[in-house]
Amino acid sequence: MEIKKEVQGTITPQQNTPGKVSEDEFYSILKIISSGTNLRSALDIALKVGKGALIAVENDILLQILDGGFRVNCRFTPQRIAELVKMDGAIILSKDMKRINYANVILTPDNKIKTHETGARHKAAERTAKQTGTLVIAISERKHDIHLFYKNIKYPVRSTEELLRKASTYVQMLEKQGELFDTCVDKLNRLELRNYYSLDQAVSVVQRGKLIQRMSDDLKKYIFELGTEGLILKIRMKEIIAEVEKETNLVIKDYSTLDYKKSKILLDQLSYDEILDYGKILQILACDERNRNLNVKGWRLLSRTTLSESEIAKLLRDKGSLGAIIHSNVQSYSHIIGEDKAKRFKDEIERIKLNP
Numbered sequence: 551m552e553i554k555k556e557v558q559g560t561i562t563p564q565q566n567t568p569g570k571v572s573e574d575e576f577y578s579i580l581k582i583i584s585s586g587t588n589l590r591s592a593l594d595i596a597l598k599v600g601k602g603a604l605i606a607v608e609n610d611i612l613l614q615i616l617d618g619g620f621r622v623n624c625r626f627t628p629q630r631i632a633e634l635v636k637m638d639g640a641i642i643l644s645k646d647m648k649r650i651n652y653a654n655v656i657l658t659p660d661n662k663i664k665t666h667e668t669g670a671r672h673k674a675a676e677r678t679a680k681q682t683g684t685l686v687i688a689i690s691e692r693k694h695d696i697h698l699f700y701k702n703i704k705y706p707v708r709s710t711e712e713l714l715r716k717a718s719t720y721v722q723m724l725e726k727q728g729e730l731f732d733t734c735v736d737k738l739n740r741l742e743l744r745n746y747y748s749l750d751q752a753v754s755v756v757q758r759g760k761l762i763q764r765m766s767d768d769l770k771k772y773i774f775e776l777g778t779e780g781l782i783l784k785i786r787m788k789e790i791i792a793e794v795e796k797e798t799n800l801v802i803k804d805y806s807t808l809d810y811k812k813s814k815i816l817l818d819q820l821s822y823d824e825i826l827d828y829g830k831i832l833q834i835l836a837c838d839e840r841n842r843n844l845n846v847k848g849w850r851l852l853s854r855t856t857l858s859e860s861e862i863a864k865l866l867r868d869k870g871s872l873g874a875i876i877h878s879n880v881q882s883y884s885h886i887i888g889e890d891k892a893k894r895f896k897d898e899i900e901r902i903k904l905n906p
Contacts, residue, residue: 571701577774579685579700582647584777585710589647592628593687593696593707596635602671602691604640605631608651611682616642619655626650635689640674657686675699710779717772717783721790724765728790731758735797739906742846745873752805753831759798760817760825766791800850808836848872855898861887876903 583590596603606612619639624630626648634641639654659677667673675688679699686699687707696707708716734754741748769787773780799814806813816834817825824830851872852862864886869875875883876899884892 571703580774583707584775585779586777588628592631595628595632596689597696599632599635601635603635603689604671604675605687606640607643607647607685608645609682609684612684615658617656617658619652622650622653624650713772713776717769720765720769721783721786724790727758727762731762734758742851742872743903743906747844747846749837752801753828755801756798756831757825759794762791762794800853803849804847806835845871854902855895857895
């Protein structure tokens with residue numbers, strides 16, 4: 551017999567930001583309604599019953615906008631939810647979502663709160679979520695779908711089969727982008743080891759890297775919602791994106807003439823279309839045609855050695871570029887990092903040259 555996971559109240563509100571939803575909050579919501587939980591089972595059963603429904607999680611503000619209904623005060627089970635959704639009113643769960651506190655309740659949020667919904671049930675759900683900051687789930691009898699509302703977000707609850715299809719498609723796209731990323735990095739390695747400053751190739755690496763990161767962020771939502779069903783896809787995703795973020799950030803560090811952290815923040819905010827815009831990437835890196843004859847800084851390749859970040863910084867200050875460092879003899883930087891480290895570093899550089 552399949553054992554469902556208990557419903558757990560693990561919403562982690564972000565302090566002092568009314569209406570805004572942090573990443574941790576969002577993923578905690580997805581975890582609550584993930585496949586294999588009692589709550590998800592209850593939603594699936596309620597959808598099959600063919601009745602519309604509203605399910606809200608209790609908090610102090612919500613209690614102030616409840617009208618009518620009756621107190622249930624029983625342990626949460628999917629079967630009880632299936633029975634209670636046959637009534638017209640909302641079902642109110644306890645804060646930890648382990649008990650059903652009220653049923654057949656009317657939600658009376660402020661009707662001045664802006665809503666983009668058309669149906670009465672979904673209007674009440676969106677307004678209640680915005681006014682109380684709690685989780686409200688709306689099941690549509692007409693459209694036969696489920697949406698969750700939390701603060702200012704609306705999110706469709708998809709079937710496990712649909713989630714698996716979408717997640718699998720994302721993994722396939724990630725695999726393809728991962729191959730292209732590796733090819734771009736390999737080309738950049740060879741150019742930099744010849745001390746050739748290739749802005750075009752650097753931008754290609756940044757574009758591929760940011761595409762992979764953006765796609766993996768979208769995939770994470772599906773994987774969280776899949777719960778245990780998405781474990782294999784989660785492992786595969788981690789294999790694909792391993793080292794991509796680090797490699798991309800080091801390319802930004804090497805080629806940005808703007809503040810590195812500022813460039814990184816700006817790049818993280820780009821849409822898919824903007825990531826593919828070559829000129830936009832150049833603009834954020836603060837690069838133009840005049841930058842094409844600069845020396846390669848070398849943070850990325852030098853980070854593949856055993857040198858610490860501070861030691862790499864010292865070498866770059868003394869030598870000025872990657873080319874000057876990798877073509878120098880051991881004695882020229884022994885006084886900077888020590889004789890033993892200098893010998894080991896020289897061996898590591900030679901290995902990188904042979905296998906870039």
